[in-house]
Amino acid sequence: MAKLVSVNTGHIVDVPDNSSIKGVCEDEFGVEFGCENGVCATCRITVSQGNENLNPKNEKEEEVFPEEPETRLACQCQIKEGVVMIDTSED
Template sequence: MAKLVLNDEEISLEDGEAIKGACEEAGVPFACEEGVCGTCVVEVESGMENLSDFTEEEVDFLGEQDCERLACQCKIKNGTVKLRY
């Protein structure tokens, strides 16, 4: 079982689960949901290694990043990921 911490709220997720639903429930806005618009950019405070690899859409939109992800494109692999929106 993985854990997502978003703005200090802890949310349990299955390993390999997309984080979009949990982020949306926590108030992160979404628009296109395809990694194009950037509405759902979140800051990864810790646990980047516990997220899925960057998608092509994320690389196109964010470029080389070490602290931001698009919530619509991520899955949590395992462990704990701490995000800030």
């Protein structure tokens, strides 16, 4: 089991390896979702640690955040294994 950690609250959630983080982000961390298709960027998160434990950015994410490797769209992320710490605050 992988672990997803909110740096905002310290809340830690076990997530099955190789699974989407969308449900946890929405249900446990209060991340809002719009299109759920990688277009609207409503579900923007910042990965503060463990980016290597997520799937690589896809083309949609690269278009929206080309110069921000730590910025991801929660609707497009899958956690492979290990620990991933995310910041869900809206800057």
